[in-house]
Amino acid sequence: MLLLNNVTKKYGDFTALEDINLEFSGGVYALLAPNGAGKTTLIKMLTTLIFPTKGEILWNGDEIVGLDASYRDIIGYLPQDFGYYRNHSPREFLLYMSALKCLDRDKSKRKTDELIDLVGLSDVRDKKMKKFSGGMIQRVGIAQAMLNDPKILILDEPTAGLDPKERVRFRNLISSLSKDRIVILSTHIVSDIETIASRVIMFKNHRLFTNESPASICSTLMGKVYETDDIADIHTPYLVLTEHQENGKTVTRFASEIDCGDVARSVSPNLEDVFLYIYRDEAM
Numbered sequence: 001m002l003l004l005n006n007v008t009k010k011y012g013d014f015t016a017l018e019d020i021n022l023e024f025s026g027g028v029y030a031l032l033a034p035n036g037a038g039k040t041t042l043i044k045m046l047t048t049l050i051f052p053t054k055g056e057i058l059w060n061g062d063e064i065v066g067l068d069a070s071y072r073d074i075i076g077y078l079p080q081d082f083g084y085y086r087n088h089s090p091r092e093f094l095l096y097m098s099a100l101k102c103l104d105r106d107k108s109k110r111k112t113d114e115l116i117d118l119v120g121l122s123d124v125r126d127k128k129m130k131k132f133s134g135g136m137i138q139r140v141g142i143a144q145a146m147l148n149d150p151k152i153l154i155l156d157e158p159t160a161g162l163d164p165k166e167r168v169r170f171r172n173l174i175s176s177l178s179k180d181r182i183v184i185l186s187t188h189i190v191s192d193i194e195t196i197a198s199r200v201i202m203f204k205n206h207r208l209f210t211n212e213s214p215a216s217i218c219s220t221l222m223g224k225v226y227e228t229d230d231i232a233d234i235h236t237p238y239l240v241l242t243e244h245q246e247n248g249k250t251v252t253r254f255a256s257e258i259d260c261g262d263v264a265r266s267v268s269p270n271l272e273d274v275f276l277y278i279y280r281d282e283a284m
């Protein structure tokens with residue numbers, strides 16, 4: 001189990017994260033927050049690239065700093081800007097990464113082929129990556145993070161730049177990888193994680209705001225989300241969540257603390273509603 005106890009991270013006088021307590025055991029944990037909220041800061045601490053200013057991070061009871069290489073052996077990491085060689089094929093690149101990770105040569109060959117199949121790149125295993133789509137590159141990124149069969153897989157904004165089809169494929173892959181490990185993934189895109197996250201972790205004002213299942217987070221707005229095609233009818237305070245066109249009319253989805261059931265249709269809240277509601281005062 002991975003545990004954060006009262007973790008604070010400061011950059012000079014600026015506090016990026018304050019007094020964070022978290023527990024990760026198994027499944028997909030989504031760090032969902034707008035840009036600048038501290039997701040990468042947390043991930044960098046979990047990968048020992050930076051260290052907490054205060055507090056401790058423990059893996060099965062031992063501080064990860066003290067565990068050093070034996071902790072890094074059990075983590076797989078896909079950073080936001082994952083560097084790869086455009087002239088390498090996935091196979092060449094993964095073998096090269098295996099060598100950097102000091103993995104056994106024969107085992108690496110087997111593992112590389114197995115992972116290329118797992119991420120669905122078998123047909124292009126020996127093709128240069130320079131013509132690959134963003135989704136294909138990210139799948140190579142996942143494969144390199146999986147080379148050591150990590151107990152903790154950490155992915156920083158893995159779906160940035162992917163098209164909708166690639167996002168779906170990626171979600172399915174992440175979900176399958178989470179069966180026997182901890183997957184921690186950061187995103188500011190709600191649809192990436194709504195269906196696969198066991199827990200959604202949100203930060204607000206540099207503190208932990210929530211750490212719950214998507215269903216439980218959605219239930220916080222139960223009875224407060226409505227839709228109407230005549231927003232001018234709403235005379236109580238409300239927050240516009242989204243708008244879409246339906247039969248030539250603009251349908252407005254909004255949140256209100258006051259019952260609007262007589263003039264608008266009550267709808268079930270989704271994670272995007274909650275995200276927009278929580279971060280309503282922040283530029284996104």
Ligand SMILES: Nc1ncnc2c1ncn2[C@@H]1O[C@H](COP(=O)(O)OP(=O)(O)OP(=O)(O)O)[C@@H](O)[C@H]1O
Nearest residue numbers: 011014016033034035036037038039040041042157
């Ligand atoms: N090395 C640093 N020195 C000073 N401030 C930093 C440093 N790294 C991050 N910050 C600040 O800490 C805050 C959190 O940054 P962080 O990168 O963790 O956010 P994030 O949620 O990952 O956002 P993004 O998705 O944009 O990376 C931001 O205000 C950022 O400007």
